[in-house]
Amino acid sequence: MKAAILKEIEKLEIEEIKIPEPKETEILIKVKSCAVCGTDIKVYHYGHKHIVFPRVTGHELSGIIVKVGKNVEGYKEGDKVVVAPAIPCGRCYYCRKGQQTMCDNLKAIGYHYDGGFAEYMLIPENAVLNGCVNKIPDNLSFEIACLAEPLACVINGQDLSGIETGDIVLILGAGPIGILHALLAKINGAGKIILADTSSERIDEAKFADCILLDMNKVEIYEEVKKITDGHMADKVIVAVGNKQAQEISLKLVAKRGSINFFGGLPKESPYIQFDSNLLHYGEFFVVGTHGSTPLQNRIAIELLSSGRINVEKIITHKLPLEKIKEGFEIVESKKGLKVLILP
Numbered sequence: 048m049k050a051a052i053l054k055e056i057e058k059l060e061i062e063e064i065k066i067p068e069p070k071e072t073e074i075l076i077k078v079k080s081c082a083v084c085g086t087d088i089k090v091y092h093y094g095h096k097h098i099v100f101p102r103v104t105g106h107e108l109s110g111i112i113v114k115v116g117k118n119v120e121g122y123k124e125g126d127k128v129v130v131a132p133a134i135p136c137g138r139c140y141y142c143r144k145g146q147q148t149m150c151d152n153l154k155a156i157g158y159h160y161d162g163g164f165a166e167y168m169l170i171p172e173n174a175v176l177n178g179c180v181n182k183i184p185d186n187l188s189f190e191i192a193c194l195a196e197p198l199a200c201v202i203n204g205q206d207l208s209g210i211e212t213g214d215i216v217l218i219l220g221a222g223p224i225g226i227l228h229a230l231l232a233k234i235n236g237a238g239k240i241i242l243a244d245t246s247s248e249r250i251d252e253a254k255f256a257d258c259i260l261l262d263m264n265k266v267e268i269y270e271e272v273k274k275i276t277d278g279h280m281a282d283k284v285i286v287a288v289g290n291k292q293a294q295e296i297s298l299k300l301v302a303k304r305g306s307i308n309f310f311g312g313l314p315k316e317s318p319y320i321q322f323d324s325n326l327l328h329y330g331e332f333f334v335v336g337t338h339g340s341t342p343l344q345n346r347i348a349i350e351l352l353s354s355g356r357i358n359v360e361k362i363i364t365h366k367l368p369l370e371k372i373k374e375g376f377e378i379v380e381s382k383k384g385l386k387v388l389i390l391p
């Protein structure tokens with residue numbers, strides 16, 4: 048089979064390798080679609096503490112089951128599936144509390160295990176046993192279904208942000224994740240949704256999201272949010288970019304008793320921001336951070352996509368064969384487009 052193998056930092060090669068053989072407790076899938084995530088680009092340039100090279104990356108994927116280990120129950124050849132890539136252990140304190148994103152022994156596809164930028168992929172035993180393999184309903188294409196992964200992360204974010212009916216929700220960053228936040232906030236009952244970005248192109252591309260768009264090149268964000276909200280500011284702010292300035296400004300954009308979610312992480316060599324703690328003291332707002340998602344949130348994402356309540360078709364701007372994966376990475380990195388799918 049063909050696989051895109053990351054041999055070392057910035058050395059990605061398409062190679063012919065043996066199709067893996069599933070053990071008794073594993074499943075083999077033919078990968079149908081694997082979206083490029085911002086994290087894939089980060090890993091390509093800087094590596095990752097959980098990745099030992101060589102590794103096949105890619106964790107936003109869908110496929111069809113081609114082989115099932117003889118001790119696997121509940122799945123059969125021909126099932127169309129998505130795989131929640133973060134695999135909880137099911138036994139630790141956090142897993143038992145239902146907070147699997149915080150699992151002490153979390154393992155991930157595309158990091159500890161080979162991922163979806165290949166023609167075939169093994170699903171490890173722990174993923175099968177812990178509900179990470181979710182079947183795709185018939186009305187959903189593989190291409191749409193693979194976006195269940197980023198949507199599940201967005202669901203996790205909004206669960207922790209605690210979005211309530213009528214809330215004014217402000218999202219900083221109009222990339223694919225920011226747009227997913229806007230689409231989800233709508234069905235979560237937000238009263239007003241504002242999506243802001245420093246890139247005019249991104250604002251242009253986000254027009255279909257049906258919310259208030261703020262081009263930060265053209266307006267001063269604090270004044271504009273103040274105007275739109277009658278001075279109240281945003282009940283819930285979601286910082287959907289890994290950017291210090293965005294995190295710092297969010298402290299001034301949140302309403303009293305509101306919440307801010309640092310959804311995007313900062314580079315590990317420079318994680319500190321200026322935080323005016325008096326704003327928090329007097330504003331009594333909450334600051335949360337979120338990353339990843341649980342197998343259940345992945346299931347919920349699939350259901351939202353299947354019901355048509357969240358339509359991600361316009362987020363997919365590029366589809367490329369595995370051979371053109373580097374081109375796909377360049378598109379994501381240059382922010383010229385939204386989601387790039389690799390179809391192995």
Ligand SMILES: [Zn+2]
Nearest residue numbers: 084086107197
């Ligand atoms: Zn991702």
Ligand SMILES: [Zn+2]
Nearest residue numbers: 136139142150
């Ligand atoms: Zn655990």
